């Protein structure tokens with residue numbers, strides 16, 4: 267297993283461009299299964315999870331031409347549906363969350379799908395109820411094999427209907443929209459997820475011939491069509507990387523410009539970092555974070571300690587709470603971080619406490635952070651990355667800390683951040699990948 271060795275305490279400087287969005291890539295690449303025609307996808311991040319999904323499609327018989335690392339041309343004209351019943355699919359599909367979204371397109375096109383117990387971050391229970399109940403409403407018959415935790419889905423005659431989702435699941439909405447795109451009649455999904463990546467998926471499907479309205483809202487209407495066609499699609503900049511780089515600049519007291527940040531699609535992200543007291547300048551499509559000695563958390567209007575919590579879009583994404591938390595450790599002031607969606611995403615705070623941060627883990631969902639206001643630096647330690655975002659939060663802490671840190675299990679970070687060590691070195695970071 268590889269590790270990062272970091273000599274902390276260096277100010278960084280320069281420009282960095284976010285990769286294409288990981289979580290959009292997983293939806294868009296799954297959607298290429300909806301058509302036998304050619305689909306070209308640009309701005310693909312070269313990261314473990316996305317490469318694994320591309321490999322899975324290849325093993326299903328999809329022809330894939332990758333003229334450069336960030337561009338793929340897919341053609342799903344010969345799909346081996348039998349592959350999905352194989353042990354190889356169970357193993358590989360089980361290694362990433364994104365593989366669940368193969369089900370929607372397979373149902374739409376072939377009337378049959380399989381979902382292995384999905385992988386992804388071990389950050390708490392991640393039920394698939396919304397996906398399965400949505401499919402059932404379309405007329406799909408699910409069969410659950412408790413032995414190996416495997417769903418078989420039969421949906422030869424899917425029909426559109428009205429459904430109110432129990433929660434606005436992101437991958438659940440993507441799956442149901444893709445299945446409904448070729449069901450007979452009209453499907454209405456209320457309480458749909460509406461984040462930018464779902465919007466991007468719906469826009470791409472419409473370019474392929476789907477009829478989806480309500481894009482950007484939580485009420486989607488999908489008129490089923492009989493076939494979808496080829497298209498070209500460009501992925502948005504990864505908003506979680508953008509937020510991670512803002513946090514990195516603040517913690518390391520560095521001047522960093524984030525180029526082509528996709529400012530129209532960041533929702534509350536810039537404002538939440540501003541609430542931590544971080545200065546940001548939005549210039550064209552860039553974010554400039556100036557070198558800042560100290561930042562002060564803004565209290566509530568009545569002066570009380572603020573709570574920052576996650577919420578489905580247009581609320582604040584849970585994927586950036588770990589980054590905000592690490593930033594808070596060196597702020598002036600205090601904040602309560604409330605991770606509502608996932609129940610095991612805050613346990614990495616014990617590593618930050620070992621580094622000298624002042625945090626009270628109140629329960630699995632809430633951590634109170636008392637900022638050190640730069641009175642004391644964090645100190646480098648050896649630690650292991652439990653999930654993608656905690657991994658990057660620990661990396662940011664290590665880059666700001668005094669002395670050497672070693673971060674193990676960096677496969678977690680590599681799942682979501684492209685060539686991160688190389689890109690950080692270009693900003694002046696002292697980081698080495700060791701085996």
Ligand SMILES: CC(=O)N[C@H]1[C@@H](OP(=O)(O)OP(=O)(O)OC[C@H]2O[C@@H](n3ccc(=O)[nH]c3=O)[C@H](O)[C@@H]2O)O[C@H](CO)[C@@H](O)[C@@H]1O
Pocket residue numbers: 289292363364391392393433434435436437438578583584585606607608
């Ligand atoms: C591959 C991918 O795209 N992964 C993202 C996707 O995962 P994913 O689609 O798996 O996440 P879901 O939206 O289904 O839900 C995430 C978790 O939050 C809970 N939940 C969800 C909605 C809600 O209103 N209340 C609630 O408690 C769910 O029960 C689940 O435990 O969306 C998550 C939520 O933005 C992100 O963290 C993941 O990075």
Ligand SMILES: C=C(OP(=O)(O)O)C(=O)O
Pocket residue numbers: 288289315362363364385386387388585654655682
């Ligand atoms: C939780 C995440 O990813 P996944 O859903 O792929 O585990 C994430 O991207 O922060």
